[in-house]
Amino acid sequence: MSVGTTQTRQGLGSRLAALARIVELGPGRVDPKLLAEAGRLLLRAGDRLKLSSEHTVVALAGGTGSGKSTLFNSVSGLELSPTGVRRPTTARTHACVWGLEGAGPLLDWLKIQWRHRFARASALDRGESQLHGLILLDLPDHDSIRALTDNEADRLIQVADLVVWVLDPQKYADASTHRRYVTDLAGHEAVTVFVLNQADRLEPEELAECMADLDGLLRREGVENPVIVATSATTGQGVDNLKAVIAEAVTNRRAAVQRLEADLDRLTRRLVKAMPVQDAPVPPSSIDDARRIGLADALCDAVGVPAIGEAMENVYAARSAEWVGWPYPRWIAGLRPDPLKSLRLGDLRDEIRGIGGSVSAQPAEVDAAIQALADGLTVGMHEAWRNGVREAARSRSAQLPEALAEELTEVAPRLDRVPGWWRALLVWQYLLVGLFVAGLAWIGTALVYGVFGAANPPAALGLFADAASLPWVGLMVLSVLGLGALTAVASRNFIVLGAGTEREGMEREMRRRVAGIAQSMVIEPVERELARYNEFYSAVRAVHD
Structure with missing residues (x-):
């Protein structure tokens, strides 16, 4: 095998490998019939390239009465294929082999029956080494x-390295032949030869006119440079010219590769027409940070992360009054309606658990966020691939709300949680209440015994009954009231600041978890589809180029 032939086969091998990737990546995106045809071409190419590259399969094809079998005998120099008299027809394929060594597996693949195989062992002695x-x-x-029920001719026309169409002057423009076969030969000029047989029946001027008419007909049907040879199997006219054309193909040892290339080119044209390459966008296989953040923010809004944080902050501020507020105002406020009930917050953990589907609007918002991501990534894509990216983005959308709910439930704060310093402040506040009550009792005792002299004070009261202590006790009571109020205000401020800090931390953690869920359930499937898209079009370009 020559260096040029080896390089050609390597180039074909690369294109076939790209076609194999197209067949692998195309289901659901490309017409199944086109993929099936590509699969058949891959099988045929793989089989043919594994078989003898030293042999060239040339098929004589033609209709009844074209003189095909007579021409076959004339080229082979032997009476190998039977010719009819009243109704010429060839029932089974006959094969004549010049150089039998290594041809057996190829003939088996062609499914040529043993009794219809013939060898020209004396070809070299006859000067037919070419x-x-x-x-x-x-x-x-x-x-x-018979051909209506037996597709042997069609099958071999599809797999032959070189096809010689034998036409006769009466039926060379036969519509059935051109419609079924010739119109599919565009791009196959290098592996197709047209023979106008029975030339002995025409005058030279008629032969020239028929040749010109056939050439024009073939060109109109897309065969750009048809190779046409005029022959007469009965007189031998033009048979040597046909042998020369065949010998050139055999000597070059390239017909098999050229045939596969032509078939691949035809399939590629149909593929590119169905999936245009020129204007196909090339999106990145990984989603950029801006889109990731946008999706996470949209999902956070869909599940109400900001609302959850605000609710937590409000609930903490309201509940703190029960623990660190000055008891007297709290007791008075207890006569009013519960602020938690007025906020209608209930148990926030139960609210979060409801995200999974109890609120009808939320799944719609989740779907809208996913849709926005997919639409932004698929601008300019073929509709089949646009749908593919959308399907990938939505592939786990049914489980997404529930997954978000479960994650956020783990992060949600315990609203019944009471920090230790709240309890310490509550003890301190009640201590102040006790001091205030004790001060009031002291003032009352001093007024009764020391100011109004209602009776002689018991010896045990001592200082408590002394009127001189009233200013100091009054100052103490006022100090206790001020200290209690100051403690309550300062504590509430600390709680509010702490709640804000805790809200920020909780929202950061929620966003982190939402982003993680978005990564695994939305972004990763989309990135796999984008990688599939890019790999598909890379393969199409490799086959096309």
Whole structure:
């Protein structure tokens, strides 16, 4: 095998590998019929490239009465294929091999029956060394009655390295032949030859006119540079010219690769038409930080993270009054309605557990956030891939609200939690209440016994009954009231500041967890789909180029 042929096969191998990736990545995005055809081409190419590269399979195809079998015998120099008299037809494919060594597996793959295989062992002795490596097939007539139920001709036309179409002057423009076969030959000029047989039946001027008409017909059907040879199997006219065309293909040992390349080019044109490459965007396979943050923020809004933080802060501020407020105002406030009930907050943990689906608006907001992400990433994409990214983004959307609820429930604060310093302040406040009550009792005793002299004070009261102590006791009572009020205000301020700090920490943790869920349940599936998209189009470009 020449260096050029080796490089050509390597180039074809790279394109076929890219096609294999397209077949792997295309389901759900590409027309199943097109993928099935690509799969069949891959199988055929893999089989053919593993078989003998020293042999070139040339198939003689034609309709009934075209003289195909007679031409086959003429080229081979032997009466190998039977020719009909009243109704010419070839029932089974016949093969003539120039150089039998290594051809067996290839003939088996072609499914040529043993009794229809013939070898030209004397080809070199006859001066036909240029045909060494030729496997010449005489196919069944593609338009015979048998062909209606037997697709052997169609099958071999699809796998032959070089196809020689044998046409006769009466039916060379036959619509069935051109409609079924010729219109699919665009791009196959290097591996297709057209033979106008039975040329002996025409005058030179008629032959030239038929050749020109056939050339024009083929060009109109997309065959840019058709190779046309005029022959007469009965007189031998033009048979050497046909042998020369075949010999060139056999000598170059490139027909098999050229045929596969032509088939691949045709399939690629259809693929690119279905999935245009030129204007296809190339999105990054990983989602940028701005979109990640945007999705996390949208999901946080959907589950009410800011509202949860605000509610926590309000509840802490309201409940702190029960523990660190000056008892007298608190007792008075107790006569009014419960502030928690007026806030309608209840147990925040139960509220968070309800995020999973009890509130109908929230799943819709989650879906809207996911939709916005997908739409932003798929601008300019083919509709099939746009839908693919959307499906990937929504692949776990049904479980997403519940997952968010479970995560946020773990982070939600315990509203019945009472810090230790709240308890210490409560003891301190009641101590002050006790001092205030004791002071009032002292003042009352001093007024009764020391000021009004209602009776002689018991000896045990001593100082408590002395009127001189009233200013100092009054000052103490006022100090206790001021200290209690100051303690309550300072404590409330500390609690509010602490609640704000705790709210910020809680919201940061919630956002971190929401971002983690968004990463695993939305972003990762989308990134896999984007990677699939980019790899698919890279493979299409590799096949196309």
